[in-house]
Amino acid sequence: MKRITPMILAALLLGAASASAGLKVVATTSDLGNLAALVGGEDVEVSILCPGDSDPHYLPAKPSLARKLGKADLLVYNGLELEVAWLPPLITKARNPKVRPGAKGDLDCSTALTEILDVPGRGADRGQGDIHPLGNPHYNLDPRAMVLVAQRMAARMGELDPDHAADYARRADAFAQAMRGKLREWETAxxxxxxxxxxxxxxxxxxxxxxxxxxxxxxxxxxxxxxxxxxxxxxxxxxxxxxxxxxxxxxxxxxxxxxxxxxxxxxxxxxxxxxxxxxxxxxxxxxxxxxxxxxxxxxxxxxxxxx
Ligand SMILES: [Zn+2]
CATH class of the missing domain: 3.40.50.1980 (Nitrogenase molybdenum iron protein domain)
Structure with missing residues (x-):
């Protein structure tokens, strides 16, 4: 399979690891963190709560994670109750008004989606313990959904940091363009x-x-x-x-x-x-x-x- 060229990759990752960043972004999952780093570039510093090798349904709500959240300007999370077992207690412990539900620094990325799959029917018996009560939360594996999420992140980062709004929008567009080429490749393969x-x-x-x-x-x-x-x-x-x-x-x-x-x-x-x-x-x-x-x-x- 054709891989993305190192040049495009370098362009996408440019500045993602910069330490002298402005906006402090906390992402619940590695995919959202990766996306936030691509969109935010040198203007953000990203930390991730749930590493990519852990099931994001079940993360121990450790005090170190609450401390990360305590310093955040923006929290980006998956939503659709993927993190419901551990994120609300962390938000309470973090005591950071910037990322409380409804604040500008609170971004439920599922709000960018145009379609949610596996939504239980009205009156459906969900069964005790069903962990997808609002529908399927695993949209991170649809690259088309992640393009929408990147654009939503860029808009919110631009609201929080208007000086760099154009940069966020430009990087989200670069991600969308890289995805367009890859989508065709994956769909063919x-x-x-x-x-x-x-x-x-x-x-x-x-x-x-x-x-x-x-x-x-x-x-x-x-x-x-x-x-x-x-x-x-x-x-x-x-x-x-x-x-x-x-x-x-x-x-x-x-x-x-x-x-x-x-x-x-x-x-x-x-x-x-x-x-x-x-x-x-x-x-x-x-x-x-x-x-x-x-x-x-x-x-x-x-x-x-x-x-
Ligand atoms: Zn699940």
């Missing part, structure tokens, strides 16, 4: 994967497969965040055997053993994929992340059976 079926462990991948037009026949996790019943797993296995052309997909951080056993019972390849920037060594940027995911899915498609 994924073609062999479209021919078969996908079984997800968790809904982590729903936006990704929706964007790429992949055929998902189910999730091992019957309800998000709840361990699946043997009966449900059995149904997924039987359906997978009938289809005969399945790839099982799981994130590097979650329940790989269950996903592997299910894949073995189906006789299907298992693709263990990084779900965020920094999930594995060497995945230091968003483009690398999607490059890796697409390449692994294509490799798994080469190992699966036909219908």
């Amino acid at each position: 994924i073609a062999p994967v479209r021919a078969g079926h996908i079984l997800l462990y968790h809904q982590t991948w729903t936006y990704l497969v929706h964007w790429l037009g992949l055929d998902v026949y189910g999730e091992i996790e019957h309800r998000p965040g709840i361990a699946p019943s043997p009966k449900h797993v059995q149904q997924m296995v039987e359906r997978g055997r009938e289809l005969g052309d399945v790839i099982v997909v799981a994130a590097t951080w979650s329940h790989i053993d269950v996903a592997r056993r299910t894949a073995e019972r189906i006789g299907a390849p298992l693709a263990v994929l990084p779900a965020a920037t920094g999930a594995e060594d060497g995945i230091d940027g968003y483009i690398q992340l999607i490059d890796t995911i697409v390449a692994r899915l294509v490799a798994a498609a080469g190992e699966r059976g036909g219908p």
Whole structure:
């Protein structure tokens, strides 16, 4: 697969690591942090609360994280309750009026989206412990959504720091342009994967497969965040055997053993994929992340059976 040229990458990352920055930005996830660094460039200093190798649903709310938040001018977070278990207590502990809900320094990035997937129907029985009550929060794996988020970040950074508003807007446009080229490349490369079926462990991948037009026949996790019943797993296995052309997909951080056993019972390849920037060594940027995911899915498609 063609990779992004070092020149474009350097242009995107220019200034991201600068220490003499103005606006202090705290991002909950590594992907949002990466994006904030691209958009903010030399005008911001970014810290990340949940590293890319940790499941952002469940982060211990350590005092060190509250201290980071205490110094922030801007908090960018995923929203849709992805961080609901740990971010509200951190905001309370941080005692920083700049990032309190409703303040200018509070940016719920999900407000930039034009479409939210897996929204529970009115009156639907969500089941106790379902961790996606407002719909699927994992839009970070749809690059088109991340372009909208970058533009929303640029607008908010410009409000907080009007002197550099044009710079934020210019960098968000550069990201959008880099994405436009890569989108075509990824959408072309994924073609062999479209021919078969996908079984997800968790809904982590729903936006990704929706964007790429992949055929998902189910999730091992019957309800998000709840361990699946043997009966449900059995149904997924039987359906997978009938289809005969399945790839099982799981994130590097979650329940790989269950996903592997299910894949073995189906006789299907298992693709263990990084779900965020920094999930594995060497995945230091968003483009690398999607490059890796697409390449692994294509490799798994080469190992699966036909219908
Ligand atoms: Zn989730």
